Structures are given as structure tokens and as C-alpha cells.
Amino acid sequence: MNSKQKLDCVLLHGWGINKSIWDGFADQLNGFDRIDKICLYTIAKDINADGVDALAVSVEKMIENNTVIIAWSFGGLVATCLANRTDKIKAIVYIASVPCFVNKPDWNNVIDKNSIFDLQSSLLSNPKKTIEYFAGLIAHGDKEAKNIIKTLRSHVANEKYSATLSFWLNELFEQDQRKEFAALKIPTLHLLGEHDALISPEVIKQLEQLLHQTEYKIIKNSCHALFVGQPEETINLINEFISAKFK
Numbered sequence: 001m002n003s004k005q006k007l008d009c010v011l012l013h014g015w016g017i018n019k020s021i022w023d024g025f026a027d028q029l030n031g032f033d034r035i036d037k038i039c040l041y042t043i044a045k046d047i048n049a050d051g052v053d054a055l056a057v058s059v060e061k062m063i064e065n066n067t068v069i070i071a072w073s074f075g076g077l078v079a080t081c082l083a084n085r086t087d088k089i090k091a092i093v094y095i096a097s098v099p100c101f102v103n104k105p106d107w108n109n110v111i112d113k114n115s116i117f118d119l120q121s122s123l124l125s126n127p128k129k130t131i132e133y134f135a136g137l138i139a140h141g142d143k144e145a146k147n148i149i150k151t152l153r154s155h156v157a158n159e160k161y162s163a164t165l166s167f168w169l170n171e172l173f174e175q176d177q178r179k180e181f182a183a184l185k186i187p188t189l190h191l192l193g194e195h196d197a198l199i200s201p202e203v204i205k206q207l208e209q210l211l212h213q214t215e216y217k218i219i220k221n222s223c224h225a226l227f228v229g230q231p232e233e234t235i236n237l238i239n240e241f242i243s244a245k246f247k
Contacts, residue, residue, distance in 0.1 A: 006033040007090070007246055008067045010059070012075030013040065014096075015168055016134045021072075021155040025227060028235045029070075031242045038062065040078065041161045050167035052175055056081035066090050068242065073097050073138075073198075073224065074168060077175050084180045091187040091245055093238055096196055096224045098203055099177035099210070109200040113173060120169045127162035138224035141195025148229050182210040189215045189241045191234060193222035215241065 009032040011022045019037040026035050043058045044050045055078050068091045071079035076097025083089040102113050122130040135152035139145045157165060188211065192201045201218045208214060217237050219226045227234040 006064070006066055007031060007242075008033060008064050009035045010063055010067055010069050011035070011037045012059075012069060012071040012078055013037075014073030014075055014138075015172070016131045016157050016165060017072075017152060017155050018157050021152070021228070025231055025235070028231075029242075030239045031246060032068070034064075036062070040075070041157060041164055044161075044164045050164045050171075052077045052081050052171050056085055060086050060088065063088055068093070070238065071095065071097055072227070074101075074172065077101075077171065077177060080177045080180050080184070083184055083186060089186060091189075091242070092184075093189045093191065093241065095191050095227055095234070096193060096199055097190075098199055098207070099181035100175070101172045101199075104176075107178070107206060109203040109206065111172070111198055116169050116173050120166055123162055123166050123169070127159035127165070131156045131159065131165070137197055139229070140197040140223055141193065142223035142225075142229040143221055144229055145223065148223065148225055151228055152225060178210055181207075184211060187215070187241075187245045188213075189217070189238070191226060191237060192216065192218050193224055193226040193229075194218055194220045195222065196224045196226070198224050 013019050013021055019039045022037045040055055043055055047058055059082055065088050067088050069079040069089055070093045072095040076094045079092050080099060098110055100107050101110050103110055132153055135156055136149050139148035142148055204216050219230050219233055222230045
């Protein structure tokens, strides 16, 4: 890609948090002609479908050629699906995201299935409390956890989307995109938090077995919401990656 071609960026949020979490962060990204923060909840409502595949189909219609996806957590599943559907995607930056979120006999260092079931059960009985609890969980492990929780709770998804959130928990349980991830032919960068309560950075070894050319960085003293707790380092790593791949 030469310097005269436009390069767009699309940011995809994670479970339980809305797109406003990217406010401020997006302004510090370099090398893009346009940056879009997409709300997956709105898309799910508009198309009356919550599945990862359906979300990807809709996002594909919204993006231009030469797009870089920056995807956090659940958003990474949509990004991988997108990249396997279209050649519009030129690179993916995964933030605390993996192609399979549930521990299996041949895949570990991620989430125990019972934790997802417990979260789903709690969501049905008390959506607001569950979403706020999750904000605390994804901040766990960072030395500034209290401040991160405060930030996250100002960007939590509205409880009116609880049905969608419940379905997305099913998707986290069901989706296994390891084959799709291994088939990617575009540059990828994984950013993981050293103390992530959901995804151990040890998963990097498994990711490298799937896709040898993937790049990764482990951000020290950080949590699942590493771009909230360590925004400067996260921004620098992304900007360096984009600069190196799209000079």
C-alpha cells in the first residue's frame, strides 16, 4: 500500500461496554484518513440479529477498502469473521482478544465455561448489576483498578441490550475461530495485559502455533482493559505497527 492510498480504521468494542470507550483513545491514532467507532449493539438491533456472522456482514457494508480493524475482546471475533469475508481488511489489531474464548482440552489460558454460564445467569436476574460487575472484573489486575472501574462504568452498555449481551455470551461459548484465524493472510498484532483476569498472556504460545507471523506485545501491570489502564503504551504500539506495515 503506497502513501497516496487512504487507510481507514474501525474500532470494535467488547462485551458489556459501548463504543464511547474509544473516545479520546481514537484521537491519538496516527496514519489514518478516517476513524470510525462502530456500535455493535445498534447494528444488532437494526438487523434483528445478534450473531457474530450477522454482525460481520453488516459491518462489511459500512467499511471502505483499505481498512484496519482495532478490536477489543469480543470485537475480535467480529474482526476475524470480517477478514475471512472480505479483502477490505488490511490488518487487525487485537486487544485482549483470542479466536476462542473458552478453555478446551486442546486450548487453555482463557475462560472457564462455567464462568460464562454464571455471568449469563446473573445477567438474566440483574442486568445492570451484572454489567457493572463485569466492568470490575476486566479492570482486575491493574494497579489503577479503581480508576479504571470508574472509567469503564461510565461507558457500560445500557441494560436494554441485555438480550443481545446474553446472546453474545452464547457466542463467546460457541465461537471457535482457530481455523479462520490460522487462515489470515494479513498483518496481525495482539496486545495482551500481563495481569488480565480473563486471558492469560500465556495464550501467545497457542496463537503463534496457529499463525506463525502474528506479532504480539504483553503490556506490563495491565488488565483486560489494557488500553484504558495503559493508553499511552497501547497507542504507541499500535502506531508503530501501522507505521511499519503501511509506510
